[in-house]
Amino acid sequence: MHDTKTVAFEIYLGSKIKRNGQYRNPVITIWHNDPETDGTDDSCGWFMRPRHGDPEMLNKIKSAIESDFDRTYVSESNGTLYLTGYFTPITGAPVMSVHGIVLNMFSAAAWQYFKFDRKRHNKWMKENLYDILHFAENPTDSLRDDVLGIFRRGCGENWNRDESLNNYARIIYGWILRKTRKWYQHPRWHFHHWSIQIHPLQKIKRRFWDKCSKCGKRGFKGSAIGDWYGTKIWHQQCDDSFKNPPTGN
Secondary structure, X not given: OOOOEEEEEEEOOOOOEOOOOOEOOOOXXXXXXXXXXXXXXXXXXXXXXXXXXXXXXXXXXHHHHHOOOOOXXXXXXXXXXXXXXXXXXXXXXXXXXXXXXXXXXXXXHHHHHOOOOHHHHHHHHHHOHHHHHHHHOOOOXXXXXXXXXXXXXXXXXXXXXXXXXXXXXXXXXXXHHHHHOOHHHOHHHOHHHEEEEEHHHHHHHHHHOOEOOOOOOEOOOOOOEEOOOOOOEEOHHHOOOOOOOOOOO
């Protein structure tokens, strides 16, 4: 089970933090309710992925990365094989540094995304250089393990060229989509998907009006207990969850 609601905005009375350093509870919470039009709980693209973009552009970015992915050159004079791409054919061992490979793949993708506009391409690459390099190699969440094939080699798996190429193209395209989206294009501004939660009114409703599904009495002085689907609530003293615990063999 998943929840399609995401907090878009929280409204506070005064400062969000009290003088003693504790956080206040919001007075109003505005939720974005994803309509799940594509069968997922993020059809609006709260976190942009390749499926939120243009499939044709994804294919172009894949082709751009592939041109140098595992390219080689054979000397006509002596037949020597030179590795001139990012990865070694068959094994997938990196030919260049992690930073060099990721930076080149991002540059090739951006060149396609900005439709060969060198000025826009260079501007975007310069503005995002630090983030790209940090995404290429950091100890928490980066492309380093994929580029070096650390887990693949540890598990004794062979390099799958097509799978690796598709993976890089999708990751980089999604990254570019998130970085190039205008602030007003974010789903938090989808007013037609909003639901507004007014916490003081909700507390009054819970205190005097909500009905216990077990004893039938209205009003809750303490916290309510609810079912998995959020369709029923009951008093703590009416809870019989542990009266007849399941027995094991």
